[in-house]
Amino acid sequence: MDLYSVCDWYDAAGLLTDDERLVLGRLRDFLDTAARPLVGDYWERGEFPYEIAQPLIDLDLMEPAELTANRTRPARGLYHGFRIFELARTDASIATFYTAQAGLFRTAIRVGASEEQRREWMPKVIDFSLKGVFCLTEPEHGSDIAGGLATTARREPGTDTWILDGAKRWIGGAFTADVLAVFARDVADGQVKAFLVPREAPGVTLEKIHRKTALRMMQNAHITLEGVRVTEADRLHDVNSFRDVAAMLRAMRSDVAWIATGIQAGAFEAALRYVTGREQFGRQLGGFQLVQEKLARMLGNLTSSLALVVRLTEQQEKGVYRDQDSALAKMQTSLLMRETVALAREVVGGNGITLDAEVARFHADAEAVYSYEGTHEINALIVGRALTGQSAFTK
Ligand SMILES: Cc1cc2nc3c(=O)[nH]c(=O)nc-3n(C[C@H](O)[C@H](O)[C@H](O)COP(=O)(O)OP(=O)(O)OC[C@H]3O[C@@H](n4cnc5c(N)ncnc54)[C@H](O)[C@@H]3O)c2cc1C
Numbered sequence: 001m002d003l004y005s006v007c008d009w010y011d012a013a014g015l016l017t018d019d020e021r022l023v024l025g026r027l028r029d030f031l032d033t034a035a036r037p038l039v040g041d042y043w044e045r046g047e048f049p050y051e052i053a054q055p056l057i058d059l060d061l062m063e064p065a066e067l068t069a070n071r072t073r074p075a076r077g078l079y080h081g082f083r084i085f086e087l088a089r090t091d092a093s094i095a096t097f098y099t100a101q102a103g104l105f106r107t108a109i110r111v112g113a114s115e116e117q118r119r120e121w122m123p124k125v126i127d128f129s130l131k132g133v134f135c136l137t138e139p140e141h142g143s144d145i146a147g148g149l150a151t152t153a154r155r156e157p158g159t160d161t162w163i164l165d166g167a168k169r170w171i172g173g174a175f176t177a178d179v180l181a182v183f184a185r186d187v188a189d190g191q192v193k194a195f196l197v198p199r200e201a202p203g204v205t206l207e208k209i210h211r212k213t214a215l216r217m218m219q220n221a222h223i224t225l226e227g228v229r230v231t232e233a234d235r236l237h238d239v240n241s242f243r244d245v246a247a248m249l250r251a252m253r254s255d256v257a258w259i260a261t262g263i264q265a266g267a268f269e270a271a272l273r274y275v276t277g278r279e280q281f282g283r284q285l286g287g288f289q290l291v292q293e294k295l296a297r298m299l300g301n302l303t304s305s306l307a308l309v310v311r312l313t314e315q316q317e318k319g320v321y322r323d324q325d326s327a328l329a330k331m332q333t334s335l336l337m338r339e340t341v342a343l344a345r346e347v348v349g350g351n352g353i354t355l356d357a358e359v360a361r362f363h364a365d366a367e368a369v370y371s372y373e374g375t376h377e378i379n380a381l382i383v384g385r386a387l388t389g390q391s392a393f394t395k
Contacts, residue, residue: 088262093217104134112236174221214368253326271344324386331379
């Protein structure tokens with residue numbers, strides 16, 4: 001099956017197995033027929049097309065039975081990467097929505113839960129019967145969350161109850177989650193711990209963040225926690241300091257690098273379709289040298305990004321997980337993405353600022369991806385620290 005004829009110039013998808021291609025083909029058919037026709041209108045209204053959420057879950061993409069010998073072993077990292085690529089190639093909000101569960105929440109459980117907790121929760125995470133989100137960022141602490149995290153966790157003396165107070169911001173997918181994975185600082189030892197808080201627990205308030213100009217379909221929440229009670233059984237037992245949170249971020253940044261790559265594919269394909277369809281001066285736009293140079297640059301950016309994420313994923317499959325590797329991939333693919341979506345928008349001219357030609361949506365959404373999961377500067381500082389042995393963060 002020819003999955004990626006134009007946007008995968010060096011045939012990275014050739015590294016996939018036939019079964020992996022079949023599952024990804026199933027996803028692509030669904031996205032083309034059920035999702036793509038909806039996204040422009042939902043984006044404009046700032047709403048998520050929840051009618052595709054359950055059918056998307058029903059595609060059994062997280063650990064597909066046919067790739068896991070009936071769930072006895074995990075699917076390969078490359079499959080997961082291309083699944084993210086495929087989602088983002090259609091729409092960045094849909095990719096972010098799916099990754100909130102399949103990437104962020106799943107990673108929180110995989111890395112943060114004890115063996116016993118993992119055995120209980122992971123199957124429910126994989127089949128989406130336990131939907132969760134990752135609540136780390138706060139209104140006053142984004143890039144400096146490691147040292148600045150201000151939400152508190154207080155153990156009630158003589159009981160197995162914790163009391164949480166604070167606020168979280170930007171939490172994607174929170175309105176449809178069953179539980180919120182909340183990171184809070186234990187007032188007793190000053191260390192960061194994590195708790196699964198039911199979304200409807202007393203003391204939890206969710207407010208939608210309005211007036212966004214990127215990822216408009218994705219519903220982001222501002223969350224307030226006032227005297228929220230959680231039991232010790234719902235604390236993630238393997239999260240005992242920010243070091244454990246950093247291990248989660250390492251895995252998540254790789255996923256975002258795949259999103260930044262998929263967005264480039266979607267924008268590039270939309271631009272290519274347009275310039276080979278419209279004529280000016282009596283010939284196709286795609287026949288002009290200056291337009292071709294932009295197409296070549298977009299393809300170069302996309303191909304470089306794909307090569308980068310494929311190799312990163314291969315390294316991680318071998319067990320090589322380093323902060324600087326995923327930080328470099330997130331930083332570089334996002335940088336290239338920004339140029340690619342701008343070029344795509346440019347070659348579509350005036351129609352490039354309407355939702356009809358698709359490039360406008362990719363162009364706007366790229367700004368959110370550029371900033372989340374570590375901004376450009378923060379990821380650059382992580383790489384810089386690894387290169388020089390010196391931390392240039394001010395604290
Ligand atoms: C759409 C969206 C979805 C998100 N989803 C989630 C989620 O599900 N869960 C979650 O926990 N978080 C989420 N986030 C939060 C995201 O991770 C943060 O926005 C990000 O970490 C940046 O923090 P900030 O926005 O507070 O920016 P700030 O930290 O205020 O940074 C502002 C600017 O200052 C720069 N800067 C900061 N410190 C330095 C420094 N030392 N040196 C140089 N420059 C610096 C930054 O690079 C940036 O350019 C989401 C964000 C968005 C936009």
